[in-house]
Amino acid sequence: MRPDVRPGGTLLRDTAFLRLWIGATASGLATWALPFVLGFAVLERSMTAVELGVVLAARTVGFLVAVPVAGVLADRHSRRRVVFWAGSVAGLTSPLIAVGLGRSVVVMAVAAAAVGAGQGACRPAFQALTAEVVAEEQRRRANAAMTLAVRVTTLVAPGLTALLALVVDTPALIVATAVLWLAAASIPPPGTAVVPAARRRFAAEFVDGVREARRHPWFVAGLGALTAVIATGYSATGVVLPLVSRDRYGTGAVLAAAMTAYTVGALGGAIIAGRRGSRAQGWTALAGLACYGFVPLTLLLPVHAVFVIGAYVAAGVGIELFNVPWFTATQREVEPSMLARVSSLDFLLSYGLAPVGLALIAPAIDGFGADVVLAVCAVVCFAAPAAAALVPSARDFR
Structure with missing residues (x-):
């Protein structure tokens, strides 16, 4: 049965949401921590930088393969069960990384x-479970709380x-x-039972999700814009920012300050998005x-570090x-029995393909120069959301 959700209540007093939030936060922390912890292994010379690249690339491959499969499974079966098995697989295999170190x-x-x-x-299953x-009327705040934790x-x-x-070694951190x-596998609550359509072949069910999208x-339009911004602006700045910090400003402090500023800005954005909606929420989103376009622009121009x-x-x-209105609109507008499949497309194309952009940016900089690449990325970051806004239903994401 569906957990008791009081429409006018406070989310933090809702036990079901609190369990969901803790589980999603645990999965996000585990996802973020592994590359950072393995970085310590490189510093300790327990593994080489090349080995680190191989391990992280293997993790990305696993992610890309699993996302569309999980989208179908989470629409076939209980989303809670998919979260349980996904978290259990990650939890039981993580120590093997320490064994191989x-x-x-x-x-x-x-x-x-x-x-x-x-x-x-976990990603599409958590997204669909939130809607359950x-x-x-509480999902905008719920999605803001989710991203705030991240x-x-x-x-x-x-x-x-x-x-x-300083206290424990790298294998213990792994x-x-x-x-x-x-914890991510065991803590989240059960959701409502979404009755799927008659089961068909896996590929056919995935195609049904594409049709629903x-x-x-x-x-x-929004997914195309998001993918373009991440593949260009996000990837380019990830490669160029360290170089600009070193060569233009002569210090690594700009790199550290900029990355911290991004996170602080995201915290503020999540709070604003959780508390306030807008009539034209799609255009606002x-x-x-498009604000990401200012990043490659300031890296391109000879401006003071404060502008960067x-x-x-x-x-x-x-x-x-x-992010907040995007997730909320997806949960509201998409057919519930296909929500996990549509969400899997979102994660697959936007965040899943980000490493492809990173892989292509460095050769592009070598071939055309950093200034040309940054200029193109800035144009794409401004133009892609503007083009998406021309789609009539983009005004309100409805």
């Missing part, structure tokens, strides 16, 4: 692929992890991520997404002004 990169890579699969399977656990983790966790590294995954022009940091604050605010 300094011994076998193959063992680490295989284990990382399984962890990535668990991570990828939280009443519609941002707080990103801001606070590096320092905490560094302090823990095992700690396994504990987080097991295409039935919403605002979703197709796309305008927020300010651009990252604006980008952080903007991405959450997009």
